[in-house]
């Protein structure tokens with residue numbers, strides 16, 4: 001007996017390249033408060049730099065942590081090039097955070113007892129790259145970041161701006177696809193902050209990485225291609 005002709009399924013919509021958030025909702029257990037994220041959607045394309053601004057408590061850091069797979073959303077999904085991040089196993093999320101994502105925080109992220117070069121090489125060595133190769137790859141980042149000659153200095157012997165550029169080198173040495181930065185210039189004066197932003201956006205752009213940056217400072221946000229404004233767990237508007 002002949003089977004009825006099967007209808008071919010509708011073609012799947014094309015998967016957008018980049019980091020995407022689909023209707024993220026996150027409430028902190030026991031907080032008794034409204035959701036920290038109340039339905040957030042976004043797409044950060046490869047090579048694109050996006051700032052997130054908003055009043056204190058609006059959900060910026062929670063969004064960054066959910067996008068980076070540090071926190072899991074209650075509902076909704078985070079994907080990278082269409083592949084699940086938030087739904088992935090703990091092991092996969094740990095690997096993503098180590099191999100695919102880079103992180104820059106406000107300060108205090110360098111190991112004080114290690115010279116700058118070894119601080120930068122460390123993520124590669126933790127990922128199994130031999131010491132010589134890791135240090136050679138780390139060294140390549142010093143000149144583009146204006147750090148040539150400072151390889152042997154310990155963090156305590158660097159200025160705040162230099163230390164932050166070393167932290168950027170460390171975040172980028174593994175050639176991440178996405179860089180997350182939470183107030184990366186928060187501890188710096190405006191001129192030093194601008195220098196750090198110049199290097200951060202230039203290098204992530206060269207790598208073709210996406211940059212997602214949380215800031216309170218519109219001068220810092222202005223280095224990005226666009227700014228998402230958050231309020232009460234929502235993205236309420238976007239500016240360029």
Ligand SMILES: Nc1ncnc2c1ncn2[C@@H]1O[C@H](COP(=O)(O)OP(=O)(O)OP(=O)(O)O)[C@@H](O)[C@H]1O
Nearest residue numbers: 028031033036054055056057058059060061062063
């Ligand atoms: N660990 C937590 N437990 C309970 N509630 C939390 C926790 N972290 C954040 N919140 C709450 O979630 C909401 C969003 O916080 P979040 O830190 O994401 O905001 P933010 O915009 O980054 O704030 P800030 O600019 O002050 O850093 C706030 O109401 C906050 O009090």
